[in-house]
Amino acid sequence: MRFQTPLIPARLVRRYKRFLSDMVLEDGQEVVAHCPNPGSMMGLQDPGMRCWLEPNDDPKKKLKYGWRLVELSGGQWSGIDTAVPNRVVKEALQTRQVPELAAYSGVRPEVKYGHKSRVDFLLTEPGLPNAYVEVKNVHLRRDGDWAEFPDSVTARGARHLDDLAAMVAEGHRAVMFYFVQRTDCARFRLADDIDPGYAGAFARARAAGVEAVCYDSTISPEGVALRAPLPVEI
16 A cells, blocks of 8 residues: 655644544654554554654645654654555455465455444455454554554454454454554564453454454555554453
């Protein structure tokens, strides 16, 4: 997935009201950028961080900049846009770059299922059970090289796990796909201290037959792409 407009660097002044951030461009201009992330963004919203913004000239948009990346130490990166994982995973599924799901040719996004939910992707292939795939954005790193999810309490995420388990009970495949949108992690686990409820739902889903996969990413100011699988601590 390539960004539509070349990104420009800036320094974070503050993030506030969840979806707003004050930034200073390299020429000293102060701007307000849209923050496309409703989560806590733990460790990714410290004042002074070097960020990358996507300009736009859309007259329908009040804000002319969208926050996309955080540049980390050691040449590492993190994406903060929670819409990016679905775009990247969709491309990967359509081009069969995910070995666990490469047998499926049909890729339908946003299909109604479960209890008033929409699954991110419904995969179909003649002769195979349908595969329901839910994608979660991961960008929390607190300890060593562990990527963790979630970074805040998510009742909605727990409900998605229960919905996936229900699909397995009906004879389908169900997959929870964790997309690590940062480049400095080598393995994945649940942040059960942050949300024990989600961890409990995950345990129930796994016992019911829901699959869990995790992939990391390559990230640059040009774009974000699926890279390689990471081990999942169950």
